[in-house]
Amino acid sequence: MIFLFIIALVFPAALGYLLLKSLRFSCSAKTALSLSFLLGLGVIALWMLLLLIFHQALTLSGIVIPLVLLFGILYVFLRRNYSPICFFQSPPAFNLSVRQRIFLYGAVFFIAHQLYFVFLAAGLTPIASWDGIYAIAVKSKYLFYGGQLEGLKNFYITSSYPIQMELDVTWLALVLNQWDDQLLKYIFPIFLLAYLPLQYDFVKDFSDRSKALLSVVLVLCSYFLIYHSTIEYRSIFFLVYNLMPVFLIFRAFQRNEPTSLILAGIFAGLSAFIKLEGTGHFLIYVLLILYTTLKSENRSIKAGLLCQVKFLVPALLISVPFWLVKNMYHLGSFEGRLGLQITGFTDRLIPVLSTILQNLFLSGNWSILWFVLLIFVLTAQKASFRSPAIQYIGLTLLLYFALYIGLGLFTTTFSILYYDPYTNLSRTILHFFPLCPILIALLSERNKD
Amino acid sequence: MPTLTDFLYYSPNWNYIGVTIGESGSIILVYLLYIILCVAVLIIVGRYSAFNRTAAVSRRKIMRNVALGILGTMVLLQVVCQQSFLIKLIKRFSNQTIGQKYKYLFGPTYSYVRFVLNHAHERCAGKLITDLNINGTLEPYILKYFLYPDVDVLSETSDPTCLIIFRKANPEQSVPDNFEIVGKFDAQSLIALRKKTGI
Numbered sequence: 001m002i003f004l005f006i007i008a009l010v011f012p013a014a015l016g017y018l019l020l021k022s023l024r025f026s027c028s029a030k031t032a033l034s035l036s037f038l039l040g041l042g043v044i045a046l047w048m049l050l051l052l053i054f055h056q057a058l059t060l061s062g063i064v065i066p067l068v069l070l071f072g073i074l075y076v077f078l079r080r081n082y083s084p085i086c087f088f089q090s091p092p093a094f095n096l097s098v099r100q101r102i103f104l105y106g107a108v109f110f111i112a113h114q115l116y117f118v119f120l121a122a123g124l125t126p127i128a129s130w131d132g133i134y135a136i137a138v139k140s141k142y143l144f145y146g147g148q149l150e151g152l153k154n155f156y157i158t159s160s161y162p163i164q165m166e167l168d169v170t171w172l173a174l175v176l177n178q179w180d181d182q183l184l185k186y187i188f189p190i191f192l193l194a195y196l197p198l199q200y201d202f203v204k205d206f207s208d209r210s211k212a213l214l215s216v217v218l219v220l221c222s223y224f225l226i227y228h229s230t231i232e233y234r235s236i237f238f239l240v241y242n243l244m245p246v247f248l249i250f251r252a253f254q255r256n257e258p259t260s261l262i263l264a265g266i267f268a269g270l271s272a273f274i275k276l277e278g279t280g281h282f283l284i285y286v287l288l289i290l291y292t293t294l295k296s297e298n299r300s301i302k303a304g305l306l307c308q309v310k311f312l313v314p315a316l317l318i319s320v321p322f323w324l325v326k327n328m329y330h331l332g333s334f335e336g337r338l339g340l341q342i343t344g345f346t347d348r349l350i351p352v353l354s355t356i357l358q359n360l361f362l363s364g365n366w367s368i369l370w371f372v373l374l375i376f377v378l379t380a381q382k383a384s385f386r387s388p389a390i391q392y393i394g395l396t397l398l399l400y401f402a403l404y405i406g407l408g409l410f411t412t413t414f415s416i417l418y419y420d421p422y423t424n425l426s427r428t429i430l431h432f433f434p435l436c437p438i439l440i441a442l443l444s445e446r447n448k449d
Numbered sequence: 450m451p452t453l454t455d456f457l458y459y460s461p462n463w464n465y466i467g468v469t470i471g472e473s474g475s476i477i478l479v480y481l482l483y484i485i486l487c488v489a490v491l492i493i494v495g496r497y498s499a500f501n502r503t504a505a506v507s508r509r510k511i512m513r514n515v516a517l518g519i520l521g522t523m524v525l526l527q528v529v530c531q532q533s534f535l536i537k538l539i540k541r542f543s544n545q546t547i548g549q550k551y552k553y554l555f556g557p558t559y560s561y562v563r564f565v566l567n568h569a570h571e572r573c574a575g576k577l578i579t580d581l582n583i584n585g586t587l588e589p590y591i592l593k594y595f596l597y598p599d600v601d602v603l604s605e606t607s608d609p610t611c612l613i614i615f616r617k618a619n620p621e622q623s624v625p626d627n628f629e630i631v632g633k634f635d636a637q638s639l640i641a642l643r644k645k646t647g648i
């Protein structure tokens with residue numbers, strides 16, 4: 001059974017690798033592995049959705065054979081001039097001082113401990129969380145045995161939620177050829193495992209190894225993130241797919257690499273296929289592209305528009321199918337509850353801000369990371385703020401807060417997000433929380449030794 | 450004192466430092482840490498200002514190191530609590546079947562699931578009848594999740610062959626004439642199957 005589970009994970013990774021190589025995206029082996037896995041799961045889920053739209057049964061052969069053929073052909077046609085990923089890079093030369101050695105060993109021990117905790121805690125308990133039973137696992141089970149979209153409307157309020165995660169869990173069950181309440185849960189800690197190298201490499205690309213390692217250590221200090229990696233909520237899935245466009249947009253402009261922009265678009269589309277908020281986050285990505293275009297050397301309108309097109313075309317192509325499905329099958333309309341509510345926004349200002357501050361600084365979610373960030377920002381040298389990476393991450397963080405504060409002030413979201421300081425708001429903040437430890441790491445100063 | 454089940458349904462307003470600390474306690478704990486942080490910063494900054502004005506270490510650096518030091522202490526405590534949680538989890542769940550784990554987690558609701566599955570001998574289209582709030586409680590969804598696909602309560606058919614009556618006052622009154630009660634779970638829960646009509 002475990003062997004089949006591994007196959008179920010390796011196949012999407014292989015598929016994603018072909019796509020990555022077809023796009024001629026060059027990166028380190030660990031980033032390639034993580035990106036391939038995430039891309040592959042997204043592609044499989046999209047294909048499964050298409051099969052369901054055309055009333056085709058969800059069978060292994062129906063999923064695997066067409067995808068292998070399609071991506072094999074794509075790879076053969078597009079593989080020219082690609083840069084191979086070196087899976088056996090020589091290790092970096094370590095010439096570390098005693099302090100650096102202590103930090104390195106401590107960091108590696110802590111990361112290993114957190115991953116051990118996450119996998120063990122997830123593995124000891126079967127699918128049992130509220131959202132797992134209420135929305136995610138139950139829909140996956142329905143798709144696994146029922147294999148049709150018609151019944152999704154019976155899931156009341158959750159029927160309008162995007163279903164990439166449900167389809168990915170269904171994919172795992174299809175490979176296992178049975179519904180296994182225990183084994184299927186491992187996909188959630190695996191997502192945390194897949195995310196960490198991506199964050200490490202992103203920070204390392206624009207600073208150094210020690211800051212990259214520090215950012216990974218800090219992100220694992222949040223008990224809320226650790227907890228969400230052990231339960232069946234879509235938050236950890238969404239966190240990863242939501243932050244990929246943020247990382248890739250910056251990389252695209254720093255390296256003058258249009259492929260990264262296309263890849264960012266693909267991940268943005270997939271994030272909208274996981275959670276409704278994903279579509280709303282398009283606005284943030286578009287603003288980030290605008291910002292980076294204005295900061296780049298070629299800031300003509302034509303170049304800016306071209307960048308937006310490169311991002312938006314894949315993003316919309318991927319996110320549109322589920323919106324069509326929603327209309328075709330009348331899958332409720334959770335977002336229909338979100339309307340404009342301009343009147344009385346001044347009355348909501350204090351509750352919104354105090355609720356956010358309470359969550360950031362007083363809850364047990366984030367340890368005292370937001371406070372540490374505050375200290376680091378207040379004590380940072382002016383030169384630090386001239387770093388493009390710090391400016392970019394800082395702006396992204398502000399945009400996320402602006403979006404959710406704006407939603408609280410001017411829409412009916414107030415009653416959903418801010419009715420208490422912890423429940424829904426915590427999960428919303430979790431989706432972009434890693435930007436906080438990344439910013440702390442980037443603002444930290446490197447010891448001379 | 451919270452049970453293990455409470456921890457499995459972690460509430461983010463519980464600060465995880467201290468395994469048995471609840472909502473109010475956790476907030477006091479965080480305040481306490483902030484006070485310690487501020488006092489530490491003030492003491493260290495004060496000492497350097499008064500006695501060591503030429504020190505190479507800047508106040509800025511001290512504040513950062515103190516903040517990281519407090520964070521490190523919190524994380525260390527968290528790791529200790531995570532270990533104690535894991536030990537509880539291992540003691541409770543290792544060497545148990547999935548059924549036993551669910552019995553512990555969902556109690557009578559899961560027992561009712563097993564009861565229904567034992568009485569519904571063949572796959573049937575079910576209808577759930579309950580006094581519970583369908584959208585506000587997890588129990589109806591526990592039933593839907595575990596009964597599917599043997600008893601399909603998810604499809605919400607208009608022509609059910611099986612009635613799943615759970616936590617309903619006077620459950621017998623909800624059984625129409627063309628159904629027969631095949632098993633009673635408790636005073637408020639039972640299962641009824643459609644009577645077979647002879648040709």
